[in-house]
Amino acid sequence: EAQVTQNPRYLITVTGKKLTVTCSQNMNHEYMSWYRQDPGLGLRQIYYSMNVEVTDKGDVPEGYKVSRKEKRNFPLILESPSPNQTSLYFCASRTPAGGNEQFFGPGTRLTVL
Amino acid sequence: QKEVEQNSGPLSVPEGAIASLNCTYSDRGSQSFFWYRQYSGKSPELIMSIYSNGDKEDGRFTAQLNKASQYVSLLIRDSQPSDSATYLCALGSSASKIIFGSGTRLSIRP
Numbered sequence: 616e617a618q619v620t621q622n623p624r625y626l627i628t629v630t631g632k633k634l635t636v637t638c639s640q641n642m643n644h645e646y647m648s649w650y651r652q653d654p655g656l657g658l659r660q661i662y663y664s665m666n667v668e669v670t671d672k673g674d675v676p677e678g679y680k681v682s683r684k685e686k687r688n689f690p691l692i693l694e695s696p697s698p699n700q701t702s703l704y705f706c707a708s709r710t711p712a713g714g715n716e717q718f719f720g721p722g723t724r725l726t727v728l
Numbered sequence: 729q730k731e732v733e734q735n736s737g738p739l740s741v742p743e744g745a746i747a748s749l750n751c752t753y754s755d756r757g758s759q760s761f762f763w764y765r766q767y768s769g770k771s772p773e774l775i776m777s778i779y780s781n782g783d784k785e786d787g788r789f790t791a792q793l794n795k796a797s798q799y800v801s802l803l804i805r806d807s808q809p810s811d812s813a814t815y816l817c818a819l820g821s822s823a824s825k826i827i828f829g830s831g832t833r834l835s836i837r838p
Contacts, residue, residue: 648826650828655736655830656830657816657828657829657830657831658772658816658828659828660825660826660827663825673825705771705772716774716777717762717774717826719771719772719773720771721770721771722769722770722771
């Protein structure tokens, strides 16, 4: 089954404790993105990657890091989480062909105390 | 001005009626437009994409695009309670970027 997976689905942590949210897709997509979703603000892109070893900042990259060492994986790293990073996070992937349909992972709800 | 603007709602429509959702955008260079449905706590799901002016129909859904006026709309015919969700308008502004509106909450009342 074609899918994007994220782990963990739920995470409660404390300020300053480094964490990684994993994202993996099995569709051989070149493009992968991370979004955060907050009430009233919609989906905002954090980082995106156009292919292996190619990453770039989205609209709200501060406080986040990413890496793309393999095509299927695109982890999101919070080196020193803060309470304003409490949010719902989505990983997504797509290919330029096929009309740019974007597939989303199930989401990770992060709470930083 | 936001790049993609939607009325946040909630939009309340009786069951069986037509729900009309609207979206305006600022980037005249946008070439691809999408409507996603998102149930509470779930991930967005693509329901329609449209690339040229006019109407595109898929089952009970019709997307309408007017590039000159910079708006895109989604009509849902014969609305069902299962259509109650938040609908996100999105556009592709470049090869690597898809920009989302903040969504319209739709509620179908029995």
